[in-house]
Amino acid sequence: MLRILLKRFGFMVLTLAAVSVVAFVLIQLPPGDFADAYANKKQATGGPISLEEMVELRERLGLNRPWSVQYFDWISKIVLHGDFGYSWGWKRPVADVIAERMPFTLILAFSTLFFMYAIAIPIGIYSAVRQYSISDYVVSVVGYIGLATPNFLLALILMYLGQKYFGQSVGGLFSPEFQDVDWSWARAKDLIGHLWVPIIVLGTSGTAYLIRTLRASVLDELNKMYVVAARAGGLSPTQLLLKYPVRIALNPIVATLGWRISAIISGAPIVGVVMSLPDTGPLFLQALLDQDMALAGAMVLIFAALTIVGTFISDILLVMLDPRISLES
Amino acid sequence: MNDDTILEVKDLHIKLKSDGVEFPIVEGVSFELKAGKVLALVGESGCGKSVTSASILRLLPRELDITSGQIQFRPPGSDKVVNIVDLPKEGKGIRHVRGNQIAMIFQEPMSSFSPLHTIGNQVSEVVRLHLKVSKKEARARTVKMLDKVGISDPDRAFDQYPYEFSGGMRQRAMIAKALSCNPSVLIADEPTTALDVTIQAQVLDLMRELRREMGMAIVFITHDLGVVAQIADDVAIMYMGRIVEQGPVREIFANPRHPYTVNLLRAVPRLGNLRDRQKLTPIQGSVPSLFDRPTGCTFHPRCSAYIKGTCEASVPPMVNISEHHSVRCFSPEATAPVATASEVAT
Ligand SMILES: Nc1ncnc2c1ncn2[C@@H]1O[C@H](COP(=O)(O)OP(=O)(O)OP(=O)(O)O)[C@@H](O)[C@H]1O
Numbered sequence: 001m002l003r004i005l006l007k008r009f010g011f012m013v014l015t016l017a018a019v020s021v022v023a024f025v026l027i028q029l030p031p032g033d034f035a036d037a038y039a040n041k042k043q044a045t046g047g048p049i050s051l052e053e054m055v056e057l058r059e060r061l062g063l064n065r066p067w068s069v070q071y072f073d074w075i076s077k078i079v080l081h082g083d084f085g086y087s088w089g090w091k092r093p094v095a096d097v098i099a100e101r102m103p104f105t106l107i108l109a110f111s112t113l114f115f116m117y118a119i120a121i122p123i124g125i126y127s128a129v130r131q132y133s134i135s136d137y138v139v140s141v142v143g144y145i146g147l148a149t150p151n152f153l154l155a156l157i158l159m160y161l162g163q164k165y166f167g168q169s170v171g172g173l174f175s176p177e178f179q180d181v182d183w184s185w186a187r188a189k190d191l192i193g194h195l196w197v198p199i200i201v202l203g204t205s206g207t208a209y210l211i212r213t214l215r216a217s218v219l220d221e222l223n224k225m226y227v228v229a230a231r232a233g234g235l236s237p238t239q240l241l242l243k244y245p246v247r248i249a250l251n252p253i254v255a256t257l258g259w260r261i262s263a264i265i266s267g268a269p270i271v272g273v274v275m276s277l278p279d280t281g282p283l284f285l286q287a288l289l290d291q292d293m294a295l296a297g298a299m300v301l302i303f304a305a306l307t308i309v310g311t312f313i314s315d316i317l318l319v320m321l322d323p324r325i326s327l328e329s
Numbered sequence: 330m331n332d333d334t335i336l337e338v339k340d341l342h343i344k345l346k347s348d349g350v351e352f353p354i355v356e357g358v359s360f361e362l363k364a365g366k367v368l369a370l371v372g373e374s375g376c377g378k379s380v381t382s383a384s385i386l387r388l389l390p391r392e393l394d395i396t397s398g399q400i401q402f403r404p405p406g407s408d409k410v411v412n413i414v415d416l417p418k419e420g421k422g423i424r425h426v427r428g429n430q431i432a433m434i435f436q437e438p439m440s441s442f443s444p445l446h447t448i449g450n451q452v453s454e455v456v457r458l459h460l461k462v463s464k465k466e467a468r469a470r471t472v473k474m475l476d477k478v479g480i481s482d483p484d485r486a487f488d489q490y491p492y493e494f495s496g497g498m499r500q501r502a503m504i505a506k507a508l509s510c511n512p513s514v515l516i517a518d519e520p521t522t523a524l525d526v527t528i529q530a531q532v533l534d535l536m537r538e539l540r541r542e543m544g545m546a547i548v549f550i551t552h553d554l555g556v557v558a559q560i561a562d563d564v565a566i567m568y569m570g571r572i573v574e575q576g577p578v579r580e581i582f583a584n585p586r587h588p589y590t591v592n593l594l595r596a597v598p599r600l601g602n603l604r605d606r607q608k609l610t611p612i613q614g615s616v617p618s619l620f621d622r623p624t625g626c627t628f629h630p631r632c633s634a635y636i637k638g639t640c641e642a643s644v645p646p647m648v649n650i651s652e653h654h655s656v657r658c659f660s661p662e663a664t665a666p667v668a669t670a671s672e673v674a675t
């Protein structure tokens with residue numbers, strides 16, 4: 001058990017290292033650099049900058065050093081000092097900019113995850129047990145619609161409906177009066193009141209997918225010989241369902257946990273922009289447009305790390321759930 | 330129901346419902362099981378042995394339904410007889426019978442255990458459920474039971490997972506589970522078919538020994554007449570959802586009257602016919618499909634004693650040939666011994 005954990009942990013660190021390189025390269029890939037983007041922006045606002053100024057800017061930011069040097073400079077500061085660099089776009093340390101918005105992203109991601117599982121697991125089991133009943137069909141139809149609707153469209157529809165029928169602006173995460181005040185009970189309540197819309201937007205397709213997976217695997221298990229054997233021992237239908245088919249059907253659900261997290265997080269920027277959420281989504285998009293390399297790189301790295309850690313956690317859960325796995329490695 | 334009868338199936342009909350059409354699967358099966366005796370249910374694949382046995386515990390899949398008939402059961406130490414067919418589906422009544430008074434073991438030891446739960450957890454499940462004992466006591470009982478069925482180091486085995494067990498070991502664990510509440514009837518649906526020959530013999534020996542010790546009656550399903558000769562007191566031969574011949578094993582083997590039974594016995598390899606260089610005679614043709622069931626006696630298209638105009642016209646009634654021996658045939662074979670039980674058993 002311990003050996004497996006160590007092995008998986010080793011893989012996780014290696015993957016993180018590889019991802020950091022990829023993240024860095026990806027950020028560098030588009031033509032031009034921060035100086036070009038900065039110059040373009042200045043030009044657009046009517047204040048062109050000279051060539052000398054650009055050379056000086058590049059020199060100051062170290063942009064004309066080789067990529068490999070820039071990479072090691074970047075990553076060693078992060079690993080050794082927790083220093084993510086300086087965001088030239090925001091004129092503040094990257095860590096500060098991210099720290100301001102990351103909590104919202106995390107709150108949103110984990111509450112979406114929580115609601116997805118809380119809704120999908122009982123409904124998935126129910127529609128398997130009631131296969132081909134009216135409620136099973138209703139769940140299936142709603143599920144397919146949920147799977148097929150793009151997030152941004154769902155966001156627009158919900159915002160429109162919210163505006164029209166509740167007279168409430170459902171964009172953002174706070175009502176105007178709570179925008180920039182200190183945390184209080186009322187502000188938290190206001191946040192919860194706003195949170196459900198992005199949760200629905202981000203969670204619908206994942207929930208629909210989870211319901212289908214769970215339904216299929218519970219159905220699969222229900223017909224297994226060992227379920228009949230256990231029924232022959234006198235277990236009631238509920239005892240039986242919870243002890244065997246559900247237990248086994250949870251495996252694939254748990255196994256995709258890490259992947260779910262990444263799906264939510266990568267779906268977040270578009271939704272964040274459409275709904276003008278104060279989370280990291282719009283920040284990320286802006287950083288990419290500005291070629292604000294330190295900020296964009298840090299965010300890609302953090303998102304990737306979340307996914308990888310999520311996968312690691314789901315691996316551990318899986319080993320705990322299924323005794324056969326520890327044998328294989 | 331006689332006093333020494335513990336289970337009696339009377340005119341049982343089971344149908345398959347598919348897209349609003351009904352297909353008969355079991356048609357008027359009747360048999361009696363006496364306390365402590367072994368009844369073998371024999372027939373080719375698909376003749377309805379498993380369906381019949383599953384219906385006794387009301388374990389039929391949802392496509393299949395008991396449409397008429399009775400399954401009378403006398404619970405141990407009680408004068409009252411329960412008709413299992415009348416018990417509510419998945420209700421307390423049938424659940425109290427399952428695993429407690431009537432237990433069942435299955436053909437596939439490999440898939441009869443959940444891969445994610447320990448052997449001990451699954452074997453002790455029935456004890457915890459029916460005997461209402463503490464966890465510790467359930468464990469003690471289960472370990473004792475595992476020991477009884479010949480699993481070495483039972484205390485360690487309790488905490489092992491099914492993948493750590495061989496097929497034979499799993500079947501032993503299955504038997505331990507089935508017998509741990511001391512049921513008065515054990516239904517064994519081809520318990521040895523999936524095992525290789527030496528293990529088969531061991532498991533069969535074990536079952537015989539346990540029956541002697543614990544005294545439960547057994548419905549033993551098989552298509553192996555050799556096994557029947559070794560373990561059963563009575564035998565019922567099934568063909569396409571009907572019992573065609575029924576009686577004490579010795580009597581049927583010595584004096585088979587239904588052409589199908591005669592054919593089955595001729596198809597069994599024996600020391601005798603190896604010596605005499607007799608050929609094994611396979612049965613002509615194959616079992617017709619569910620969907621074009623022959624009229625009248627369903628065996629008539631394959632039968633050597635077929636009487637035109639009679640056999641396909643109506644279903645022959647079950648006729649008593651002697652006190653315990655009955656046959657369902659319009660032209661039963663003359664008394665011509667094919668084999669003795671001890672010959673087949675070798
Ligand atoms: N769930 C089901 N759905 C549809 N048909 C079924 C189902 N279960 C059994 N049957 C049909 O019922 C008939 C009897 O099946 P059963 O399993 O009782 O045969 P069997 O005598 O036990 O055969 P075997 O020796 O292969 O185990 C078969 O024709 C089979 O196709």
Ligand SMILES: [Mg+2]
Nearest residue numbers: 378379380518
């Ligand atoms: Mg069968």
